[in-house]
Amino acid sequence: MNARETIFGRIREALSRPAQKPGGHDHASPPPGEARTAADCLPFGGADAAEQLTLFTQNAKELSADFRVVETPEALHAQLAELAQREGWKRVASHAGELTEAACAALSLPVTRTDGDGGYDVGELEACDAGITACEALVAQTGSVLVTSRSCGGRALSVLPPHHVVLARRNQLVPDLTAAFALLETRYAPSYPSMISFISGPSRTGDIERILVLGAHGPKKLTIFCL
Amino acid sequence: MSTTPTAALFKARATTITKDLRHRAVIRGALQKYGVVRDAKKDRFRDWQGARAAASEIKWQAINHLDAHLAQFAEKLEARGGVVHWARDGAEARQIILGIVRAKNAHAIVKSKVMTGEEIHINEALEEAGFDVVESDLGEYICQLRHEAPYHFVFPAMHLTRGEISALFTEKLGTAPTDNPEELTMIARRVLRDKYIRADIGISGANFAIAETGMISITENEGNARLTCALPKTHIALLGIEKVLPKLSDLALFLPMLGTVGCGQLLTGYNTMYGGPKQPGEADGPEEFHVVLLDNRRTALLASPEQRDALQCIRCGGCLNVCPIYKNVGGHTYGATYQGPIGSVITPHLRGLQEWKHLVFCSSLCGACTEACPVKIDLHHHLLQSRRDAITEKPVWWEKLAFQAVGVVFNNAWLFSLGMKLGRIGQLFHPLIKNTPLDPARAWTRARELPKVAPQTFREWWNQRK
Numbered sequence: 001m002n003a004r005e006t007i008f009g010r011i012r013e014a015l016s017r018p019a020q021k022p023g024g025h026d027h028a029s030p031p032p033g034e035a036r037t038a039a040d041c042l043p044f045g046g047a048d049a050a051e052q053l054t055l056f057t058q059n060a061k062e063l064s065a066d067f068r069v070v071e072t073p074e075a076l077h078a079q080l081a082e083l084a085q086r087e088g089w090k091r092v093a094s095h096a097g098e099l100t101e102a103a104c105a106a107l108s109l110p111v112t113r114t115d116g117d118g119g120y121d122v123g124e125l126e127a128c129d130a131g132i133t134a135c136e137a138l139v140a141q142t143g144s145v146l147v148t149s150r151s152c153g154g155r156a157l158s159v160l161p162p163h164h165v166v167l168a169r170r171n172q173l174v175p176d177l178t179a180a181f182a183l184l185e186t187r188y189a190p191s192y193p194s195m196i197s198f199i200s201g202p203s204r205t206g207d208i209e210r211i212l213v214l215g216a217h218g219p220k221k222l223t224i225f226c227l
Numbered sequence: 228m229s230t231t232p233t234a235a236l237f238k239a240r241a242t243t244i245t246k247d248l249r250h251r252a253v254i255r256g257a258l259q260k261y262g263v264v265r266d267a268k269k270d271r272f273r274d275w276q277g278a279r280a281a282a283s284e285i286k287w288q289a290i291n292h293l294d295a296h297l298a299q300f301a302e303k304l305e306a307r308g309g310v311v312h313w314a315r316d317g318a319e320a321r322q323i324i325l326g327i328v329r330a331k332n333a334h335a336i337v338k339s340k341v342m343t344g345e346e347i348h349i350n351e352a353l354e355e356a357g358f359d360v361v362e363s364d365l366g367e368y369i370c371q372l373r374h375e376a377p378y379h380f381v382f383p384a385m386h387l388t389r390g391e392i393s394a395l396f397t398e399k400l401g402t403a404p405t406d407n408p409e410e411l412t413m414i415a416r417r418v419l420r421d422k423y424i425r426a427d428i429g430i431s432g433a434n435f436a437i438a439e440t441g442m443i444s445i446t447e448n449e450g451n452a453r454l455t456c457a458l459p460k461t462h463i464a465l466l467g468i469e470k471v472l473p474k475l476s477d478l479a480l481f482l483p484m485l486g487t488v489g490c491g492q493l494l495t496g497y498n499t500m501y502g503g504p505k506q507p508g509e510a511d512g513p514e515e516f517h518v519v520l521l522d523n524r525r526t527a528l529l530a531s532p533e534q535r536d537a538l539q540c541i542r543c544g545g546c547l548n549v550c551p552i553y554k555n556v557g558g559h560t561y562g563a564t565y566q567g568p569i570g571s572v573i574t575p576h577l578r579g580l581q582e583w584k585h586l587v588f589c590s591s592l593c594g595a596c597t598e599a600c601p602v603k604i605d606l607h608h609h610l611l612q613s614r615r616d617a618i619t620e621k622p623v624w625w626e627k628l629a630f631q632a633v634g635v636v637f638n639n640a641w642l643f644s645l646g647m648k649l650g651r652i653g654q655l656f657h658p659l660i661k662n663t664p665l666d667p668a669r670a671w672t673r674a675r676e677l678p679k680v681a682p683q684t685f686r687e688w689w690n691q692r693k
Binding site: 157194 | 283292298457493496499
């Protein structure tokens with residue numbers, strides 16, 4: 001018998017016997033009959049677009065992300081240029097997309113594209129000062145940016161350069177994780193992208209004395225523009 | 228209780244470390260900060276107890292239909308070009324991983340955190356076979372440089388101060404000493420960046436396996452797992468068979484619960500789902516994606532009629548963080564891959580009850596763990612059940628005799644009152660032998676005072692009153 005068959009045999013053998021359900025010894029259990037759906041138990045995601053925007057702004061700030069609502073593409077490009085100048089960007093990395101291409105063109109800096117035909121050079125991407133990507137959604141409940149390998153320039157672009165810049169549209173804001181997974185399902189099921197990632201703030205660690213340090217292995221800065 | 232070498236080692240380590248005031252201060256400091264942020268995030272939930280009940284129900288259903296979920300997970304993942312391997316035990320998992328690494332002619336391996344890897348000692352196996360393996364999670368990297376096991380399965384280097392980490396980096400990496408946590412983090416970032424770019428193989432764990440879509444989900448803060456799964460040409464994920472969740476949307480509940488109880492964050496920095504290698508039309512990602520599903524006696528726990536729910540564990544570490552025993556004896560004392568209450572529950576199942584039964588006795592049964600558990604595992608009750616099982620399986624003759632004697636005395640009023648009288652007389656002489664080898668209560672009196680027998684019993688007082 002091969003390993004797979006052995007393991008399945010062991011599982012079926014084990015499951016043929018009944019077992020005691022947990023929770024009987026926990027006095028914090030809610031009274032029976034008050035069962036709510038999981039989504040109703042989770043943190044609030046905002047009832048309308050305005051509330052969601054307020055919530056996202058608060059959560060992003062708490063996560064040390066720089067969240068900016070901009071009214072026009074020109075304003076976005078101006079703020080991006082100002083950011084590039086302040087941090088002295090020499091080269092940025094990006095991918096195909098309406099917002100990203102327009103922003104890169106306006107920046108007039110050399111651009112490394114990760115989604116070109118022949119792939120890209122990892123060393124070159126690592127040397128870029130910023131990675132500029134689109135996103136699938138912004139999640140108000142958690143202040144997270146949802147990216148996937150299919151629409152955001154692959155796996156490494158949003159995590160290798162030291163500054164991750166996200167370009168989003170106002171209508172990409174969703175209330176909560178439940179809505180985000182529903183959106184992914186509508187958009188992609190059953191052929192999902194090979195990577196789906198919820199990014200909540202810049203890369204961080206608390207491994208030294210539980211003191212928060214930003215910029216562990218991924219970006220030290222996360223800037224989110226919402227058009 | 229008869230003492231095995233493992234138990235003796237546990238006792239020796241515990242005796243030393245409970246006296247270490249520096250250790251206590253470090254652990255208390257770290258866990259206090261954690262407690263504050265965890266509670267703040269719990270308050271964001273509209274119904275924390277309801278969320279626990281829902282999470283527990285989903286996990287309970289998942290492990291009670293484990294065969295169906297695993298079959299679906301494997302089928303979906305294989306359809307997307309992933310390779311699924313099955314390992315009955317640690318040795319088989321090591322052989323599978325070594326086989327892949329050899330077939331790829333790999334030289335450098337980068338690992339993101341994988342506790343299942345600690346369980347099967349994969350680093351030792353890879354290093355013995357001549358491969359260069361580097362841990363990329365900061366805490367794990369520190370532990371690797373120190374050649375020691377993680378102190379906590381979520382916070383591996385929680386027991387170290389910045390000074391100790393600085394000294395370690397100076398010794399091993401030749402960097403200048405600093406007491407700034409940010410500078411220390413940047414040193415590790417610089418050293419490890421290069422390793423990612425040169426690595427041929429990335430090894431990761433997984434927090435969840437999604438049956439519906441054939442994906443694994445990884446929760447992390449640093450971005451090291453993101454890089455491990457993006458840059459090397461081959462990705463190997465090692466996980467226990469109990470990690471399954473039925474649906475992708477179940478993560479909407481589990482990701483915030485794991486983040487909240489695990490680290491006091493509503494969501495950790497990166498929560499990422501991977502379904503197979505690089506797909507057509509994608510910019511990057513590994514060419515090969517292997518998932519190794521490990522049994523290693525998890526099916527024995529599944530067969531336990533009383534403790535099956537221990538397989539619901541999502542390894543958040545919440546029970547460790549509230550455990551008075553863990554806070555006093557520390558993570559290394561356990562000598563097991565999984566520390567704290569959940570470790571004390573599952574280790575005897577995974578590695579043998581008689582050798583590890585001291586862990587189930589090492590609990591105050593206060594129940595803080597059960598209350599903290601986001602999937603409502605009856606942790607402290609399982610410790611009690613395992614105590615019963617350990618004794619039933621292998622009775623200790625003198626304990627049995629002692630309890631029989633107590634039974635006789637307690638059932639006989641005349642004997643009981645005689646015992647009280649003798650006790651009152653006996654305790655007058657106790658100070659002469661207290662805490663010497665002659666003292667029958669030495670195990671207790673070494674560190675504590677023996678309670679005094681009251682000068683008068685209730686019965687005596689009642690009779691006198693008339």
